[in-house]
Amino acid sequence: MEWSESVFDGLRREMVEGLRRSGISNQRVLEAFLEVRRHLFFPEGDRDHAYDNLAWPIGHGQTISQPYTVAYMTSLLAERVPSGRVLEIGTGSGYQSAILDAMGYRVYTVERVPELYRLALRRFRQFGLPVEARLGDGSLGWEDEAPFEGVIVTAAAPKEPEALLRQLSDGGCLVIPLGSLAVQQMTLITRRGEAFERERYHEFAFVPLIGREGWKEERP
Numbered sequence: 001m002e003w004s005e006s007v008f009d010g011l012r013r014e015m016v017e018g019l020r021r022s023g024i025s026n027q028r029v030l031e032a033f034l035e036v037r038r039h040l041f042f043p044e045g046d047r048d049h050a051y052d053n054l055a056w057p058i059g060h061g062q063t064i065s066q067p068y069t070v071a072y073m074t075s076l077l078a079e080r081v082p083s084g085r086v087l088e089i090g091t092g093s094g095y096q097s098a099i100l101d102a103m104g105y106r107v108y109t110v111e112r113v114p115e116l117y118r119l120a121l122r123r124f125r126q127f128g129l130p131v132e133a134r135l136g137d138g139s140l141g142w143e144d145e146a147p148f149e150g151v152i153v154t155a156a157a158p159k160e161p162e163a164l165l166r167q168l169s170d171g172g173c174l175v176i177p178l179g180s181l182a183v184q185q186m187t188l189i190t191r192r193g194e195a196f197e198r199e200r201y202h203e204f205a206f207v208p209l210i211g212r213e214g215w216k217e218e219r220p
């Protein structure tokens with residue numbers, strides 16, 4: 001059954017109430033979640049699940065992250081970096097980029113899977129989102145556009161990618177899940193000149209960041 005926009009609007013309001021009950025309190029984040037139509041970032045046949053608080057497969061072994069996870073990472077960033085240029089690593093469906101754009105950031109995003117990159121780019125254009133997207137290994141950042149006030153990595157990294165630290169502006173923040181392939185600790189790293197301060201938060205389970213400063217790709 002094809003649901004109407006008003007049904008999706010109601011489900012989206014319920015999703016936002018759920019986020020609020022789970023402890024997400026940043027008003028700008030909650031407003032962005034109300035505004036961005038998550039179902040448009042879902043595979044067409046799966047849209048009736050778009051407002052469940054779940055990660056969902058988007059093909060190529062990848063997922064659109066759970067709304068709570070996106071809200072959690074975005075809140076960590078927004079509380080320290082209210083505006084400016086933000087680099088997202090792992091475009092996936094394009095949803096996290098759209099949330100950052102709705103909050104007024106200038107968004108840059110990198111994806112390594114060509115099909116996902118192309119689909120996300122099509123969505124950005126179709127929805128009129130001024131997001132800059134690039135295909136490549138995001139563990140190396142986006143040198144030509146650096147520095148960034150914020151960097152969000154939406155895939156699990158085994159260690160802090162040097163390039164992403166280097167591409168932060170002074171006072172800028174990197175939000176990154178660091179750990180093993182099974183579980184990672186959400187980590188917020190703030191640049192202070194040539195020094196970096198680290199704060200560690202809750203545990204999550206992401207798909208791996210694959211690249212030069214991430215995990216090696218498994219070859220059959």
Ligand code: SAM
Nearest residue numbers: 064090092093095096111112138154209210211
């Ligand atoms: N932010 C996405 C969204 O809103 O739909 C969800 C991201 S998904 C959990 C992680 C994404 O990171 C996948 O699309 C994956 O292909 C991508 N990825 C993994 N390693 C990468 C790398 N080195 N550079 C860029 N993207 C990468």
